[in-house]
Amino acid sequence: MSSQPSSISENEKHQPWVKTSHWIITISFLLLVFTGIEILMVHPRLYWGEVGNELTPAFLELPISRNHNRSDWEAEVPFFDAENSPVSAGRNGEEEMFNENGWGRSLHFLSAWFLVVTGLVYVILGLFTGHFQKHIWPRLRELTPIQLFRDIREHIKMKIAPPTGGPQYGILQKIAYMSIIFISLPMAIITGFTMSPAITAAFPFLLEIFGGYQTARTIHFFTSIGLEIFLVMHIAMIILSGFKQQVRYMTIGKQP
């Protein structure tokens, strides 16, 4: 496992556990995106800090559902006598609102269970089998500006190498996979945990590191946008390098 000549790994196929976890995570992720959009549509406003609701200003309002900018409210009643007192107001016309969270939230969390458990198994196996070391983690000699520029130039020219049938990745590819595995997905999971009242009661530091529930929710949203951009790029690269072959290699296909 130490410094094997690279010719050995060039014939290597995708490991079955890599393929299995890839597709479980794919399905979980798609369900998470679908239900995530549904949940966001119920309250399409984003905030910073601990607090955010329809009686406080939003940092970002997304016009993605009929719940956007509703005005059907009772008169505001201040809590205190002071001038800038926070207020209370009753919400009317809830039967007009969009809300499918009854199943949306449950499906989101069920999918998250599959993603987190599969992700944990994947990371443990990735570490112990040397998969990360051999295939995902960029080597120092690959990280030179010349190598990086060459890979960037070839991507711009759309000169995408044909699939090798295994985990022989270019430097940009490695950086992309590494960011997804070690930054984006963990970030989505941890900010998700920070939105749980039970988990933050057990681990209060989560609210401290993100600076509040709503900040975590906003970061969760932007992390998911990042993951969706990755998904689009990933599919684009697969199409450019030979869709049929790539899908075959990642599923049941044998190498030629």
Place this chain on the structure above:
Amino acid sequence: MKKKQIITRRAAITTGVAALGALLIPGCNQPMPPNYGNILRMGDNFTYAAHRALFSSQSLAKEYSFSDISSMPATGTINPADTSKEYFSETYDKHLRSGFENWQLPIEGLVARPGNYSLDQLKKFNARTQITRHTCEEGWTAIAEWTGVPLRALLEHAGMMPKARWVNFYSYDGWLDCIDLIDAFHPQTILAYGMNGKNLSIPHGAPIRLRLERQIGFKSMKYLEKIVVTEEYVDPGDIGWAWYNGF
């Protein structure tokens, strides 16, 4: 090279699953709410078992300072005495007209001393005041100060019996919901009659609402009408929402 592997895929997966299962065993001693054969509700129950197994039953939700108190929408039912609404309650209307003078909260079921508690009686218990964050299932949050009697004190006063497993709440606007004993005995679980230094207002659940700080907002039932302690889970049917909402 393959033969040298000490940790095989199969061994790793088996060990992982076994370890996870072992972690969840303590959670399974808890009676589970029905899942109605619905895979989503099975996932909710799994989350419930995991939270109960992994987290301390005494961990406290974050409490804030007075200056953190924010604006707060009142959602769902905002007045059970509104005749134009489906949830209109004649009894509530009557109590509201008399300023909740004759209002009483019955505690029934598996308690040694079932009884009715008037507002004055409830206010004689040692009160707890907490500034906490209300986290709505929709995604919004608000911080408010809540004052009330710890549910634990009330259950002990009524003499909860050892067979008891669930505390059920009935509301004037027609809801039935329950919590387990870990939530019922949690120090921050209170029956709140005060909000932000005043009496609880009608839109926020007057005269008394539950505050359950380690679950999503709608579990903190407003307009409490009755508390019933039971051994069996009182099944309201699949209302389309998860029963456990710690997430």
